[in-house]
Amino acid sequence: MSSTPKRQFALQGAAVILVLSIAWPYYGWQASALPWLETSLAIGGVALFFATLSRQPWWWRVIHAGFMPLVWFTHTQAIDPNWFLFGAILLLLVFRGALSGQVPLYLSNRQTVGALAELLAERGPSRFLDLGAGLGSTTVPLADALPDSRFTGVENAPLTWLVGRFFSLGRPNIRWRWDDLWQTPLNDYDVVYAFLSPAPMPRLWDKVRAEMPAGSLFISNTFPVPGVAPDRIIDVDCVPPRPLYCYQL
Ligand SMILES: C[S@@+](CC[C@H](N)C(=O)[O-])C[C@H]1O[C@@H](n2cnc3c(N)ncnc32)[C@H](O)[C@@H]1O
Missing domain, CATH: 3.40.50.150 (Vaccinia Virus protein VP39)
Known part of the structure; x- marks a missing residue:
């Protein structure tokens, strides 16, 4: 299976949907709040499983496993959202080519x-x-x-x-x-x-x-x-x- 960015969105998205569609009704039924740490770890595990099953390169598997737990961790840090906007703009100004044509910046030696x-x-x-x-x-x-x-x-x-x-x-x-x-x-x-x-x-x-x-x-x-x-x-x-x-x- 190819490893295009769209494919990675699909894999991570499928893991999110699968875990939430089980966890939400389960905790809703018990009238308790969703435990976000455990949920994000479960999403990471399922995403890793999907990425392994579809034979993605090892570094994509690491990204899949770590993405949601990192989102959870970042959320707990209560960082001012403007920093994320600033980071996204900076990345876009430097790595525009990666987004539009899969050509990032790295330099000839x-x-x-x-x-x-x-x-x-x-x-x-x-x-x-x-x-x-x-x-x-x-x-x-x-x-x-x-x-x-x-x-x-x-x-x-x-x-x-x-x-x-x-x-x-x-x-x-x-x-x-x-x-x-x-x-x-x-x-x-x-x-x-x-x-x-x-x-x-x-x-x-x-x-x-x-x-x-x-x-x-x-x-x-x-x-x-x-x-x-x-x-x-x-x-x-x-x-x-x-x-x-x-x-x-
Ligand atoms: C791998 S870097 C190479 C940089 C330089 N040629 C060197 O050898 O050090 C590729 C560069 O192509 C730029 N790039 C990607 N798509 C482009 C496009 N459609 N038009 C112009 N530049 C583009 C990227 O922004 C990036 O700076």
Whole structure:
């Protein structure tokens, strides 16, 4: 069974409905209040059972088991609700991509940037696009290392974009754009780099093939295009492994 977010809502929701539909009439019949600690533990147990039965990854099982007991615990702390609103807004400003396209923020490491710099140096001055450019952890060091190349970063999470904008200040070979990667034309670039997630790769490959010019290069960090053999795989020396899958157009 797949482990999409909707599936997880369904599993947790089923556990809530099952436990409450037994507990409410039971305690109602006895005219006593529902014991929320025990109820939340029971929901966690049932959700864990459902998640195990449907063979969800281990970390989803942990989340299912802990979610309702944590809700109960948080409730007992009587925290001002505005903090939750603040936290939700902050998460949205940084992790918008995770919500809309299953692409959260995590950063390319130094070794990857080094491998990209070597690859670009081999090709000569290039126009490089980072699709989902995060904080600029790829674009900024590459722009410093290769002043003759031009770098564009496209990012759609507001706070992430703002931090990246700050880091790219004073670097004339960086164009830092707040935009949706799906609305970004790819025809103007020699090298397009993406470090996203498995979810968008099939759709992104259709876009790459439709828009990137002949002779250009598409590089995906960690996530290969399913069913398409890369022309080259660069094994970056890091843990966990972060291979660069290179597709020559
Ligand atoms: C895994 S991070 C990679 C960041 C950077 N490229 C790097 O290598 O360090 C992916 C980034 O893509 C952004 N993203 C996700 N969906 C996007 C979209 N539709 N348009 C633009 N950016 C997006 C996320 O906000 C996140 O910052």
